[in-house]
Amino acid sequence: MGNIDIRSVLTLALIASSFRMATPIIFATMGGIFSSHTGIFNVAMEGFLLIGAFFAVYGSVQTGSPLGGMLFAIVSCLLASLIFAILHLELKANPIIVGLGMNIFAIGMTNYLLTALLDSTGVYKSNLIIGFTQIQIPVIETVPVLGDLVSGHFPLVYIAFLTVYVVYLILYKTPFGFHLRSVGEKIDAAESIGVNPKKMKYYGLLVSGLLCAFGGTFLSLSYLNLFGEGMVAGRGWLALAAINFGGMRPVPSMIGCLIFGFMDALAVRLQQFGLPSQVVLMLPYATTIIVLLVSAIIARKKRMAGIGKQDDVDVSVATSSKKVEV
Amino acid sequence: MKSGSEKKKRLASWKENFADVGAQLFNYLFILLASLLIGAIVILLSGKDPIAAYVALFDGAFGSGLKFADTLDRTTIMILAGIAGSIAFRTNIINLGLEGQLYIGAFAAAWVGFTFHGLPSYVHIPLCILAGVLGGALWTVPVIYLKLSWNIPVLVPTLMMNYIAIRFTEYLIAFPFRDPGAPMAGSPRLAQSARLPRLIQGSTINIGFILAILIAIIAFWFLFKTKTGYEMRMVGLNKDFAAAAGIPVNRSYILALTLSGGTIGLGGAMMIMGFFGRFLGGFSPGYGWDGFMIAIIAQNHPIGVLPAALFYGGLANGAMAMQSATGVPQAVVAMVKGTLVLSVTVKVFIEGMRKRLQQWVI
Amino acid sequence: MPEALSVKSITKTFPNVVANDNVSLFVKKGTIRAIVGENGAGKTTLMNILYGLYQPDSGQIFIKGEEVKLSNPRDAIARGVGMVHQHFKLVPSYTLAQNIALGVEPKKGIFVNQDRLNQSVQAIAQKYGFEINEKEVTLDVSVGEQQRAEILKALYRGVDILILDEPTAVLTDMETKELFVMLRNLVEQGITILFISHKLREVLEISDDISVMRNGKLIGTVNRDETDECQLAEMMVGRETLGGRMRKGAEIGDCILHVEGLSVLDNRDLSAVKDVDLELFAGEILGGAGVDGNGQEEFVEAILGLRPIVSGKIRIDGQEIQDLTTREIREAGVAYIPSDRYRSGVAVDAVVWENMISGEYYSPPLSKGMSLVLPEIQDLSKKLIDSFQVMTPGPNAKTGTLSGGNIQRVIAGRELGLEKAKVVIASQPTRGIDIAGAEAIRKMLINYANRGAAVFLISADLDEVLALSDRIVVFYEGKVFDAGYYDEGIRQRVGKLMTSGEDCIDEIR
Structure with a gap:
């Protein structure tokens, strides 16, 4: 247990599996960025991922196709986020409390449906679940290092990284993105130009539901084809930490996701070396706390460096004040 | 003339109170019925009889003296968890770490219970309880550090500490404190001197229940009748106002988190010392989250926690009976709970109701 | 001169308040009209009606001679009415150009055409003689420049009637002068300006005509050349002088x-x-x-x-x-009356007594040992409510239900009542x-x-x-x-x- 060769741990396969582990977190993070930019800190993503994962499995069993499963996941997550949106936006409930209520509701619902629809408790595993298959990218596949890292992933892994770029384009390059972000940053400005903040908040929540459906589908229909009630394991919360880390910007937040993904992958890898699983499985969660701390330290350092340059306003600090304080 | 206006004022405030209380009662009745209705629809959809299921549920929870006693035993942890949630909420701290604090408190109490032998009960039990409280309270220290020193909101860190606590206690009973004789992963048995005395023959209900009620009353007194409670509530309502008034804001945050953690740690100790007799891995089906919901339902009022906790205790205890009697999976209860807490978050009904009642009294 | 805008018999009530009481107004094209009045006289309500933010209970609005119904600001802008609020509605992290064109961005496919956006903003700024660095981030520029951006934001949408709500409140003297030069420029190009203020000196300097409001009524409209500060002040407050010197001789100590x-x-x-x-x-x-x-x-x-x-x-x-x-x-x-009473003066969700004892609760007689002495607290609160004339049902009322003035009395009672x-x-x-x-x-x-x-x-x-x-x-x-x-x-x-x-x-x- 004591002698583990670092080189045998830090392999290309480890990096490649970090991408895989980061994928569901990236989806949730990008969805969360959307709602955060409309001023809603979406704490229900944990529940959305769970709902997505369950219905992906159920849909796959019903339709015999992973795409069918994904469709089920999308519809159910959109419905869940619609309920969230109605409770918060129409019935004026506190979004944090509603979000936490949604999580509890999601646990209850999947728990119940697992028994009622799939006749299992805790875990459902079956040959009837048809998952996605890996994609081997021609040519790149044969390039030594690159091939190991980039080729042979499940389609949703590529889609996750594509999503980061698309979210960036939508939020920062389109009129819609400008309007949406103005709602979260300065709602008066949005209203003054005729943007309907409520509508944007609906969009924000529905997009976070949609992307959590992708994340949930990946959890249950790629790599492991099963549904387990504890399988989301805090990834919705890790996504919130990643958003915080990246200051709501898509690419920096993605880097946060990759750090968490790496820790997940490392935890799995270290278990194979006989370290007690209970200890290594703490890694991703402990890392999250450390990442939050480190980003707070960096932010403060930046501010300190700005002191004295009196007329030089530090935009990054000022804009980061948008972060939701709870 | 002065007494006339005094009277008018009193009448106005009476009307206000009446409308308040009436609207609250209506509101609770409404959301309770709505949740049960949604549960009934779900049961109906799965082809079962909802009435029979609810009857079985009620019977399982309150059907006989002993069943009622067992429900009260479940209520113990629900009360303590609800109080823990309420104390934090009152200070505007969303403590998502109740579950983790519960595990650490439970383990700490168990450790004192199985490590020391030959102590008299009146020494051993308080020691175990103290360990449970300290365990739960100290588990919040990293979160407090992050909040006070680095201004990091407690939401994500408290939640992460749950996973760490659960894994950590699993590790402790898998390696250093493993009891090979235990039926599932668990610690050695507690010394008999650390077990809580039972109250009724044939039921698991023990003095922990009385302690929990006592804690609720103390929490009420603490929050509403003491200086420190006043400080914490003012910080919770408006921390800038509190700071400008000279109220120690950071101390209130520290107290909110440690008292919250300590209370649920106490709950963990009660579970181990009263019910299980040893620490078991994964022993909690989510009591921390129940506490969170109970606090929301009780609107963070320690006395309101009592009926809400009883309701949750009844659901927990009756669910099993319902499943075995009617085949309706107990998971439906989780759905009812989720619906309940979602409907409590909706404040518009209550506001509308309050206004209508006010008009009605005039 | 043709009419830019007029209203006939506008009335708007809010619960317990008549904000606009049968107000009629006629504004000529290409002039600057000041609307003056004290806080709460109804100026802002009237302007919000003209901008479509509120709908009047009764009365008519005419823009360029045509009767209109304005159900939201978009309607108003479509009719050529723009408004610059006292608190700017600009997104801090966007550039000035992005803010000015927000909502009407030039596009390239589905994306914003950033180059064309900057050019069009610069073009409109030049047309009206505004100096602006359109590529600067809003957060980094002076208040005066932000205000220019706000005005351009309206002009960019093609408005020719501009409502300015207390535009000088946030400006320095220098910036105010610059603003007035710009407003004159705008008027020469045919823009009509409605200018809300309670600073009479400025009003006399910039406007052509001045309408005075008091208690929701339009008291009268006078030409700039035919009036003076004294007359306006009298119209505004209904008395000869405007809050004269209250302080008489002091005994200064250490x-x-x-x-x-x-x-x-x-x-x-x-x-x-x-x-x-x-x-x-x-x-x-x-x-x-x-x-x-x-x-x-x-x-x-x-x-x-x-x-x-x-x-x-x-x-x-x-x-x-x-x-x-x-x-x-x-x-x-040290006693402290904070500037923002809702932010740091009181907790609005707490009851009145809780807000009244925040400086004293920890010492006798209000507390004994750990606990609060609630009867003493009630007595003290009642005493303070009486002596500071707080209008409230009693110490147990929710503070948030009190009016702003009464909340301020609660704070004053707490800070000054014990005379320590x-x-x-x-x-x-x-x-x-x-x-x-x-x-x-x-x-x-x-x-x-x-x-x-x-x-x-x-x-x-x-x-x-x-x-x-x-x-x-x-x-x-x-x-x-x-x-x-x-x-x-x-x-x-x-x-x-x-x-x-x-x-x-x-x-x-």
């Missing part, structure tokens, strides 16, 4: 609050208070004048221990307090509250000074400072300048210091 070399940072870690010295004496009311945002807030928060200080010493009665906690500072004898304080720091104590309430608060401050306490009255309302102060200092860009004791020349000195600070300090002496 120095109580002594600030030496104080430097403080603001929330963005920029220097907000720069090496400030200040002395405050027993029995005097020291006025702190200055446009908002010149370091007043940070200065006050530093004295109260609510904001860390970079350097300097603060003494009360010779005792250094800069390292003490807020509670210790308050126990040393040696130093009273009152920051914008009468902002946004009714006239009677404001008068009451002012009298309390005078009484307090007469009893020998030192009062520091910080207010952006120059008339208030002039009416109450024995001596006046001026906050300007984080520094504090002494304008000296009250005398005939004080208004000029303060005015100069407020707008140019140090540059004129020799001139004053």
Whole structure:
């Protein structure tokens, strides 16, 4: 247990599996960025991922196709986020409390449906679940290092990284993105130009539901084809930490996701070396706390460096004040 | 003339109170019925009889003296968890770490219970309880550090500490404190001197229940009748106002988190010392989250926690009976709970109701 | 001259208030019309109706001769009516150009055409003679430039009737002059301007016609050349003088609050208070004048221990307090009326008594050991409610249900009621509250000074400072300048210091 060769741990396969582990977190993070930019800190993503994962499995069993499963996941997550949106936006409930209520509701619902629809408790595993298959990218596949890292992933892994770029384009390059972000940053400005903040908040929540459906589908229909009630394991919360880390910007937040993904992958890898699983499985969660701390330290350092340059306003600090304080 | 206006004022405030209380009662009745209705629809959809299921549920929870006693035993942890949630909420701290604090408190109490032998009960039990409280309270220290020193909101860190606590206690009973004789992963048995005395023959209900009620009353007194409670509530309502008034804001945050953690740690100790007799891995089906919901339902009022906790205790205890009697999976209860807490978050009904009642009294 | 806009018999009521009572108005094209009146006279309500934010209960609106119904700002903009609010509606992290074109961005496919956006904004700025760095991030530019962006935002949408809500409230004198030049430019190009203000001097300088409102009614409209300040003031308040000098002779004692070399940072870690010295004496009311945002807030928060200080010493009665906690500072004898009563004055969700005891709850007779003595607390609260004339059902009422003026009385009762304080720091104590309430608060401050306490009255309302102060200092860009004791020349000195600070300090002496 004591002698583990670092080189045998830090392999290309480890990096490649970090991408895989980061994928569901990236989806949730990008969805969360959307709602955060409309001023809603979406704490229900944990529940959305769970709902997505369950219905992906159920849909796959019903339709015999992973795409069918994904469709089920999308519809159910959109419905869940619609309920969230109605409770918060129409019935004026506190979004944090509603979000936490949604999580509890999601646990209850999947728990119940697992028994009622799939006749299992805790875990459902079956040959009837048809998952996605890996994609081997021609040519790149044969390039030594690159091939190991980039080729042979499940389609949703590529889609996750594509999503980061698309979210960036939508939020920062389109009129819609400008309007949406103005709602979260300065709602008066949005209203003054005729943007309907409520509508944007609906969009924000529905997009976070949609992307959590992708994340949930990946959890249950790629790599492991099963549904387990504890399988989301805090990834919705890790996504919130990643958003915080990246200051709501898509690419920096993605880097946060990759750090968490790496820790997940490392935890799995270290278990194979006989370290007690209970200890290594703490890694991703402990890392999250450390990442939050480190980003707070960096932010403060930046501010300190700005002191004295009196007329030089530090935009990054000022804009980061948008972060939701709870 | 002065007494006339005094009277008018009193009448106005009476009307206000009446409308308040009436609207609250209506509101609770409404959301309770709505949740049960949604549960009934779900049961109906799965082809079962909802009435029979609810009857079985009620019977399982309150059907006989002993069943009622067992429900009260479940209520113990629900009360303590609800109080823990309420104390934090009152200070505007969303403590998502109740579950983790519960595990650490439970383990700490168990450790004192199985490590020391030959102590008299009146020494051993308080020691175990103290360990449970300290365990739960100290588990919040990293979160407090992050909040006070680095201004990091407690939401994500408290939640992460749950996973760490659960894994950590699993590790402790898998390696250093493993009891090979235990039926599932668990610690050695507690010394008999650390077990809580039972109250009724044939039921698991023990003095922990009385302690929990006592804690609720103390929490009420603490929050509403003491200086420190006043400080914490003012910080919770408006921390800038509190700071400008000279109220120690950071101390209130520290107290909110440690008292919250300590209370649920106490709950963990009660579970181990009263019910299980040893620490078991994964022993909690989510009591921390129940506490969170109970606090929301009780609107963070320690006395309101009592009926809400009883309701949750009844659901927990009756669910099993319902499943075995009617085949309706107990998971439906989780759905009812989720619906309940979602409907409590909706404040518009209550506001509308309050206004209508006010008009009605005039 | 053709008509730009007119309203006939507009009435708008809110619960308990008639905000606009049968108001009729006629504005000619290409003129500047000022609407003046005190706070709560109904000016802003009328403008919000013209901009489609409110719908009148009755009455008609005509734009360019045509009767219109405006159900939202979009309708108003489509009819050519734009509005610039007192608080800017700009997104801080966007560039000025992005803000100006927000909502009507030129596109390239589905994306924003950033180049064309910048060009079109620059073009419109040049057309109306506005100087603007359209690529700057909004957060980084001066308030004056942000206001230019706000005006351009309206013009970019092709409006030709522009409503400006107290545009000069946030500007320095210099910026105000620049604004007036720009407004003249706009008028020459056929734009019609409605200008809300309560600063009569400015109104007389810039507008063609002046309409006066009081208590929701339009009292009258006069031509600029046919009126003067006195007449307007009388129309506004319905009495001869506008809140004259309230303060009569003071007995000045020893120095109580002594600030030496104080430097403080603001929330963005920029220097907000720069090496400030200040002395405050027993029995005097020291006025702190200055446009908002010149370091007043940070200065006050530093004295109260609510904001860390970079350097300097603060003494009360010779005792250094800069390292003490807020509670210790308050126990040393500091009472504090914060500028934003909802942010730090009260907890609106708490009941009245809870807000009244926040400075006293921990000592007898209000508490005994750990617990609060609730009967004593009730008695004290009732006493304070009576003596400060707080309109409330009682100590157990939710504070949030009280009006702004009554909430301010709750704060005043708490801070001044026990008559313990040696130093009273009152920051914008009468902002946004009714006239009677404001008068009451002012009298309390005078009484307090007469009893020998030192009062520091910080207010952006120059008339208030002039009416109450024995001596006046001026906050300007984080520094504090002494304008000296009250005398005939004080208004000029303060005015100069407020707008140019140090540059004129020799001139004053």
